[in-house]
Amino acid sequence: xxxxxFRRFKDQIVTMSLRGILVGVLILSAGLLGILLLxxxxxxxxxxxxxxxxxxxxxxxxxxxxxxxxxxxxxxxAIIALIFASPVSLLAALYLSECANRRLxxxxxxxxxxxxxxxxVVFGLVGVIVIxxxxxxxxxxxxxxxxxxxxxxxxxxxxxxIMPYILSLSLEVLLSxxxxxxxxxxxxxxxxxxxxxxVVLKRSVVGLVAAVVLGFAxxxxxxxxxxxxxxxxxxxxxxxxxxxxxxxxxIANNFGELMSIPRFDSALFLAALVLMIIVGIFSxxxxxxxxxxxxx
Amino acid sequence: MPHxxxxxxxxxxxxxxxxxDVNCDIPDxxxxxxxxxxxxxxxxLLKSLNRLLDLNEDAKIQGxxxxxxxxxxGESSDVLSLxxxxxxxxxxxxxxxxxxxxxxxxxxxxxxxxxxxHGMVERYxxxxxxxxxxxxxxxxxxxxxxxxxxxxxxLARTLAVEPEVILADEPTSALDPISVKIVEHQxxxxxxxxxxxxxxxxxxxxxxxxxxVIFMYSGELVEQGPAESFFxxxxxxxxxxxxxxxxx
Numbered sequence: 001x002x003x004x005x006f007r008r009f010k011d012q013i014v015t016m017s018l019r020g021i022l023v024g025v026l027i028l029s030a031g032l033l034g035i036l037l038l039x040x041x042x043x044x045x046x047x048x049x050x051x052x053x054x055x056x057x058x059x060x061x062x063x064x065x066x067x068x069x070x071x072x073x074x075x076x077x078a079i080i081a082l083i084f085a086s087p088v089s090l091l092a093a094l095y096l097s098e099c100a101n102r103r104l105x106x107x108x109x110x111x112x113x114x115x116x117x118x119x120x121v122v123f124g125l126v127g128v129i130v131i132x133x134x135x136x137x138x139x140x141x142x143x144x145x146x147x148x149x150x151x152x153x154x155x156x157x158x159x160x161x162i163m164p165y166i167l168s169l170s171l172e173v174l175l176s177x178x179x180x181x182x183x184x185x186x187x188x189x190x191x192x193x194x195x196x197x198x199v200v201l202k203r204s205v206v207g208l209v210a211a212v213v214l215g216f217a218x219x220x221x222x223x224x225x226x227x228x229x230x231x232x233x234x235x236x237x238x239x240x241x242x243x244x245x246x247x248x249x250x251i252a253n254n255f256g257e258l259m260s261i262p263r264f265d266s267a268l269f270l271a272a273l274v275l276m277i278i279v280g281i282f283s284x285x286x287x288x289x290x291x292x293x294x295x296x
Numbered sequence: 297m298p299h300x301x302x303x304x305x306x307x308x309x310x311x312x313x314x315x316x317d318v319n320c321d322i323p324d325x326x327x328x329x330x331x332x333x334x335x336x337x338x339x340x341l342l343k344s345l346n347r348l349l350d351l352n353e354d355a356k357i358q359g360x361x362x363x364x365x366x367x368x369x370g371e372s373s374d375v376l377s378l379x380x381x382x383x384x385x386x387x388x389x390x391x392x393x394x395x396x397x398x399x400x401x402x403x404x405x406x407x408x409x410x411x412x413x414h415g416m417v418e419r420y421x422x423x424x425x426x427x428x429x430x431x432x433x434x435x436x437x438x439x440x441x442x443x444x445x446x447x448x449x450x451l452a453r454t455l456a457v458e459p460e461v462i463l464a465d466e467p468t469s470a471l472d473p474i475s476v477k478i479v480e481h482q483x484x485x486x487x488x489x490x491x492x493x494x495x496x497x498x499x500x501x502x503x504x505x506x507x508x509v510i511f512m513y514s515g516e517l518v519e520q521g522p523a524e525s526f527f528x529x530x531x532x533x534x535x536x537x538x539x540x541x542x543x544x
Contacts, residue, residue: 102353179351180390184450187348187384188403188457189376198402202393 036276039269046263052270058234060258065267067274069236073151073244074275076237077226078219080155081162085219086212088159089166097174098196109171115164124225127157132229139241149231152240157229158219166215173207174200206290213286217279223248247275299324300345300461300491305359307340307349314340316515318359322508327483327492329506329523331499333544336512338495339387342463345493346382347375380407383459387466389446391438392453396421396430399438399449403457416456424452425482444475451482461491468501480505499539503527511535513543 043052043065055066096105135156136148181203185195201208231243232253251268258264300322307315315337322328322345330338340349347368349355360367368378380403392399400417403409417434421427426448430441438449447467454462464483468476483492483505496502502509502523509526511519511534519532530536537543 178390180386180388183348183351183384183386184390184392185402186351187346187379187386188406188453189379190402190406191376194406198394199392 033273033276036269036273040266040273043263043266043270053274056236060261060264060267063263065263065270067247067267067271069234070245070247070250070271071274071278072236073230074220074246074248074278076151076240076244077154077158077230077246078216080152080240081158081219082212082216084156084159085163085166085215089163089215090170090208090212093167093170093174094196094200096171098192098200109168112164112168112171116168118161120161120222120225121228123157123161124228127153127160127225127229131156135241142241144239144241146241147231149229149243150241151230151237151244154226154230154244154246155240157225158222161222161225162215162219165218166211169211169214170204170208173204173211176207177203209286209290213283216282220279220282221248221275223252227252247271251275299362299364300493301360301362302341302344303360303362305341305344305361306357307337307344308356308358309352309354314355314515315344318517320510320517320520322491322493324491325488326507327487327494327505328508328510329502330493330495330510330512331497331502331538332512332518333538334497337515338497338512339465341510341512341517342465342493342495343384345461345463346379346384348379348384350375380457381459382461382463383454383457385447385450385454385462385464385467388470389443389450391441391446391449394438395435396438396441396449397434400452400456403453407457409458420452420456421449423455423482423486424448425478426452442475444471444478447471447475447479448482451479455486459490461493462486464492464494466495466497469497476501511538513538 047065052065052067053071054068055064056069057064057066058069096108100108131153132148134148135150135153136146138152139146139148139150177200181199182195185199186192190198226246227249230246230249232245232249233243234245234250235242237244251271255265255268302318302320302322305315305318306313318337318341330341332338340355343349344357345361345368349357357369361369363378363382367373368375392402394402397414397417400420401412404412404416414434418427418431421430426445429445430449438446441449447470451462451467468479471479480501483494486492487507494502494505506523509520509523510517511526511530511532513534519526519530519535526535527539530539534543
């Protein structure tokens with residue numbers, strides 16, 4: 001009887017500990033959101049939210065704190081990065097999971113994981129000496145004469161950064177599919193491509209979308225590397241060759257500086273809140289898409 | 297119906313020899329049961345007959361599997377048309393991620409068969425004994441079927457590409473007794489039109505269904521023959537031990 005009691009007690013302890021850890025994580029996240037809300041509250045109470053979000057006028061010393069140029073820049077670099085990185089990463093992952101032999105797959109997994117963990121400042125340095133001059137040449141070929149510091153450079157650099165990340169995640173997703181899934185189609189005489197198209201992709205779509213969304217979140221929040229190549233000009237970019245100023249760069253460049261300007265710190269906290277909300281909206285949108293796909 | 301002959305077939309995975317010099321002729325137009333204890337090479341032998349072993353990177357195959365006299369492992373062999381001719385049902389059914397109807401028409405579509413109509417879908421669902429249960433929900437996802445229904449859908453899917461041989465790897469092992477009865481009944485109905493090669497570890501099932509039995513033990517083909525004489529008068533000591541339950 002005492003053994004049974006002890007086992008029940010252990011079971012309760014483990015359950016309570018796990019619940020406690022989960023609650024701790026939730027409290028931390030809620031605390032983070034709470035601090036951002038609290039610190040950006042003065043800004044929200046002094047200015048209409050629509051003006052803060054949709055105005056591009058950023059002149060803190062004149063009391064103008066429009067964030068739209070930064071939001072557009074953040075979305076711009078992240079979307080350019082996804083346009084370049086997603087197809088390449090997903091196709092490479094498909095090649096590794098469906099066509100490559102195990103030896104090649106195993107040989108490449110470690111370097112891909114190492115690349116996914118390279119500090120972003122290293123990518124930033126390479127971006128400055130390789131991407132900036134290349135984009136400058138490209139702009140001249142397109143009839144513009146720019147320095148190369150642009151939203152396009154930021155997008156390309158981020159694409160290179162998140163490629164191994166999306167590739168690594170999607171490869172895990174594809175490899176987790178049971179062998180029976182492929183066997184079911186191949187046994188009917190399907191080719192490798194027919195199997196990929198009708199079975200592998202349909203079965204893995206949830207995980208692959210999650211990999212891309214995580215890649216987007218990483219690109220959207222990336223700071224240092226983007227800051228080094230994007231030009232940091234607080235204006236809405238009108239072309240991919242224009243410089244821009246993403247939200248994370250705004251916060252990193254300015255926090256601790258110019259703090260004598262009234263409401264400036266509150267504006268930076270609001271920028272952080274907007275950053276967090278946009279990533280949240282993308283995650284929710286991805287979940288809605290997946291829910292819809294699941295229903296079909 | 298094609299004639300299948302296996303000649304000096306050896307299959308190795310890494311250091312492990314799974315099939316050792318297997319030789320046999322599969323009789324046409326009947327149910328052939330491959331029996332033997334777990335890990336004796338039954339499934340490997342079955343999968344070697346439509347080159348599903350190709351999916352295993354470690355498998356090294358030597359010897360010949362002759363389908364109407366030509367080696368399916370030969371250089372001129374076309375694996376896609378081989379798999380159309382020699383269908384395969386897995387131990388656990390895996391519905392393709394699409395509707396019930398599309399599961400049946402998938403094979404005919406990829407092979408460019410002329411008939412991919414609703415009528416064709418109905419014909420093969422009836423042949424697999426599933427039509428009455430699904431006729432009102434052909435567009436719903438196949439994954440929503442019970443596992444017994446999924447296995448019959450797998451049978452309909454296999455039949456729809458018009459094979460001449462059906463390979464079935466313990467097709468009833470994951471099913472409830474009623475589903476087992478239905479699948480076995482369908483196999484009995486189908487054997488006049490197809491050669492059915494069935495792997496089973498259930499001796500009672502082999503007794504109920506098989507016209508011809510192959511007994512495998514440790515990768516060797518120990519004994520084979522018509523079901524009646526195989527069960528009544530086994531020749532090899534190991535077969536006798538297996539049938540009496542001394543080895544399992």
